[in-house]
Amino acid sequence: AQSVTQPDIHITVSEGASLELRCNYSYGATPYLFWYVQSPGQGLQLLLKYFSGDTLVQGIKGFEAEFKRSQSSFNLRKPSVHWSDAAEYFCAVGGYNQGGKLIFGQGTELSVKP
Amino acid sequence: GAGVSQSPSNKVTEKGKDVELRCDPISGHTALYWYRQSLGQGLEFLIYFQGNSAPDKSGLPSDRFSAERTGGSVSTLTIQRTQQEDSAVYLCASSLVAPGGETQYFGPGTRLLVL
Numbered sequence: 001a002q003s004v005t006q007p008d009i010h011i012t013v014s015e016g017a018s019l020e021l022r023c024n025y026s027y028g029a030t031p032y033l034f035w036y037v038q039s040p041g042q043g044l045q046l047l048l049k050y051f052s053g054d055t056l057v058q059g060i061k062g063f064e065a066e067f068k069r070s071q072s073s074f075n076l077r078k079p080s081v082h083w084s085d086a087a088e089y090f091c092a093v094g095g096y097n098q099g100g101k102l103i104f105g106q107g108t109e110l111s112v113k114p
Numbered sequence: 115g116a117g118v119s120q121s122p123s124n125k126v127t128e129k130g131k132d133v134e135l136r137c138d139p140i141s142g143h144t145a146l147y148w149y150r151q152s153l154g155q156g157l158e159f160l161i162y163f164q165g166n167s168a169p170d171k172s173g174l175p176s177d178r179f180s181a182e183r184t185g186g187s188v189s190t191l192t193i194q195r196t197q198q199e200d201s202a203v204y205l206c207a208s209s210l211v212a213p214g215g216e217t218q219y220f221g222p223g224t225r226l227l228v229l
Binding site: 041042043044045046049090092099100102104105106107 | 159
């Protein structure tokens with residue numbers, strides 16, 4: 001069955017430090033992979049997505065993610081975190097075989113120390 | 115409108131009552147999705163509509179949950195005989211089409227509390 005695992009429930013980083021949020025997926029075919037961010041009281045906003053092609057994907061707000069098929073991973077990175085990045089981050093997997101529905105991970109809450 | 119809108123933003127109801135949650139997708143989007151976000155279960159898919167095709171109801175947790183989409187636009191999610199475990203944030207999303215790769219744009223959600 002399709003699934004997404006985000007091993008870290010909560011991460012704290014200092015402002016200006018680098019960030020990596022982990023995401024592992026299980027999917028029987030070529031996956032479509034997404035990272036969404038949710039700020040308190042807000043809906044989900046798409047940061048970036050991967051369909052095919054270049055395995056390093058650039059997104060908004062300075063985020064990037066790398067698809068590694070051999071590791072079934074799609075980790076999110078940012079070289080220098082800003083206080084405004086504090087939010088909850090969700091990795092999701094979808095695919096042609098399941099129409100449009102997305103399977104989400106449990107989310108990683110990011111806190112940023114001044 | 116510019117984005118997906120949902121109403122009401124908050125809903126408090128008593129156990130056993132029926133509730134209706136509304137979603138207005140982005141104009142021109144043919145696909146519409148409902149998800150539920152709760153503390154214990156995270157973000158769960160409930161149902162999606164694609165054009166005039168039969169909806170995919172595979173995520174609905176029980177027959178107390180139903181949804182319809184009128185005129186290919188507005189959707190209503192109905193929960194009958196609400197239970198306390200139905201308390202959650204109900205999120206609606208829409209996309210241009212639903213082959214699996216289109217970006218889903220999410221609304222702000224309806225926070226449902228069942229007392």
